[in-house]
Amino acid sequence: MSVPDYMQCAEDHQTVLVVVQPVGIVPEDQFFKIYKRISSVSQVNIRDSQRLLYIRYRHHYLPENNEWGDFQTHRKVVGLISITTCGSTKEWPQTAERFHGQKEVYSSTLYDSRLLVFGLQGDIAEQQRTDVAFYPSFEDCPDVEKRVDDFVESIFIVLESKRLDRATDKSGDKTPLLCVPFEKKDFVGLDTDSRHYKKRCQGRMRKHVGDLCLQAGMLQDALVHYHMSVELLRGVNDFLWLGAALEGLCSASVIFHYPGGTAGKKAGRKPSVSQPADSGKRHRPGAQEVLIDPGALTANGISADTSTEIGRAKNCLSAEDIIEKYKEAISYYGKYKNAGVIELEACVKAVRVLAIQKRAREASEFLQNAVYINLGQLSEEEKIQRYSILSELYELIGFHRKSAFFKRVAAMQCVAPTIPEPGWRACYKLLLETLPGYSLSLDPKDFSKGTHCGWAAVQMRLLHELVYASRRMGNPGLSVRHLSFLLQTMLDFLSDQEKKEVTQSLENYTSKCPGGMEVITLPDGLKLPPRALH
Incomplete structure (x- = not known):
């Protein structure tokens, strides 16, 4: 992938x-x-x-x-x-x-x-x-x-x-070996009669059956299969599939603890009617010890959902253990360069869970790991998407300045030198969205004389970028408004040389547009009133 x-x-x-x-x-x-x-x-x-x-x-x-x-x-x-x-x-x-x-x-x-x-x-x-x-x-x-x-x-x-076919498979030693695409060539010529190989086959198949159970609404059965798979795969150091089994275990546990979903309000799902009423109370520290109970598996699950037995079977991870198992799974994915996409997506899933748990600092560690995952040669569009999503996730956990940083990187990517037709409008729109993260507002009402909030140096750079993007969009009037705003709000932080350069730029831009006192409306709906320089 x-x-x-x-x-x-x-x-x-x-x-x-x-x-x-x-x-x-x-x-x-x-x-x-x-x-x-x-x-x-x-x-x-x-x-x-x-x-x-x-x-x-x-x-x-x-x-x-x-x-x-x-x-x-x-x-x-x-x-x-x-x-x-x-x-x-x-x-x-x-x-x-x-x-x-x-x-x-x-x-x-x-x-x-x-x-x-x-x-x-x-x-x-x-x-x-x-x-x-x-x-x-x-x-x-x-x-x-x-x-x-x-x-x-x-x-x-x-x-x-x-x-049902896979769960009741009696093939025993003849269990087929499931593979990911890049593995197939590695298993040519292996001794298929060895105990190690058979355990690998059984562990992978158990994990696969766990997936099918989870999709079919058999949450309890899925948990049991995942636990069994983890034990089998750990014994043969099958790290890639061990990571997948652990992630499956995390997913099943998340589904139980958070029936409303972790994707946010827009994508949240309705709680399943089969969830017990007290499910929300169960994610407490030390809520479980792993106890694999093969007897908990249903012989035929067509008319029964065993989710309500989850408290007794004790196969569900606690809220804290979910994150520990995610960390372990991601560390195993990281051993394989061809599993970069799987590793990155697992990081994103863990961040969404941590956001629900309000554990922002730990979520930021997963995001930091995601930043450095190498996915090979990405197109410019894919880079923009990646930085934009990182920005959204940092916003989700309350890291507003970090969110603004990645949104600004995405904005710059829209006009990268390698793009035949730079998207200056998209760049400008994204830059506008970074302003709150840097404690900057273009609304004059938000500024009071003698007080300043945020890093002035970063804010000035951002305003200069808005000026340049406005010019490249062919809107010198907008550039004039941003420069006027910069002079009025950042004058105390400008050196004499910078004041000179800004006033020269202002003179240059005003010569290219007719004078006027009309209000300029930005893409986000904010209105920029004319500014009197005095």
Whole structure:
């Protein structure tokens, strides 16, 4: 994997991944209108069961990421929903062929797929099919959500079947060895009859079954499998998969302790109906000692959720142990240069958990580690995204100045020399967003004579950058406002030479724009009034 998903959080481990993509030419606005309706079905109550299935939707997903699906099953594309337009019966064979080609991309992992066809009417559209739904238009499609609901239930049936097959596998010594893409060449010629090899196979399979249990809503079973996997993999020093087993254990424990989720208010999920009422009281220091109880596993979990037994089985990590296990998992990922994306995402997940726990200092340590993780050659867009997310995470834990620093780095990246068309407007907008972090406001009401808050040297540099970005945007009037503001608020901190340079720049910019007393409105809505220099 080369591109990290910075929005990942611990509870994503219990989701199944469904990709939603257009087939052929579909108007972008109409596609996202339907995508929004599809993605609103984010959790489904399974009939004849107390369990919920959580769904994660993506409209773009690299096929190479799918190859890591055995390592962590929430990375595996198990569902595909294609959206297409079809104006006549003649176009239908080609449309069906395109849909088939799209399925081939993810064929190795797909559980089920659906095609939503808009615009086709006639005999073909009147056929009753489970895999294809026909609608007269994008406006006339009342049952899209119901179709998705049924689709998710069909995914659950396959998932449950796979979980039961793997959990009750009697192959013994013939357990297959699950691998990540870069490992396959390393196992050629190994002695497959050795005790070490068999333990490795069993440990990885236990971890895989834990993933399937977590996705299928069997939280207690998942915890037991993860604990067993950790013991097996630790015994053979299988560090990469040991890290994954520990991370799975952390994710399952986070899901139990924080049923509202760790992704923040926007992405937070509803608490599961199967969670016990006192679950929030359980994350106390020393709440558990690891006690692996194979007897806690259900023989057939179709109609029973054993989450309520978690207190008795004592397999759930305490809030403090979750973070310790995250640290251990990340240290193991760090041993493999090809696992940089996994390591970075684990850091981000741990930070979100620590933010919920209000442990900002420890969260900053994870973020500091994330800064130095090498992901190879990143594009300029990927660098901007990385710095922007780091800024958001520092803001999340209350490190406002650090957040402003990384947002400013992202702003500078927008106009890097290697970019053919520098994004000066994006740069300016990001620079504006850094102002609060540096205790700087462009609103004159926030300044009172004789008092100053923040580092003047940094603030002056930021104001100069706003001036330069304004000029490159072709707005000398905005540059004049920022320079006038700099003179009025930072005069006491300017040397004689700097005062001279600023006044010369001001003279230069004023000569390029007509004089006026109009108010300038910034992208964030702030209004810059004219300033009188006296």
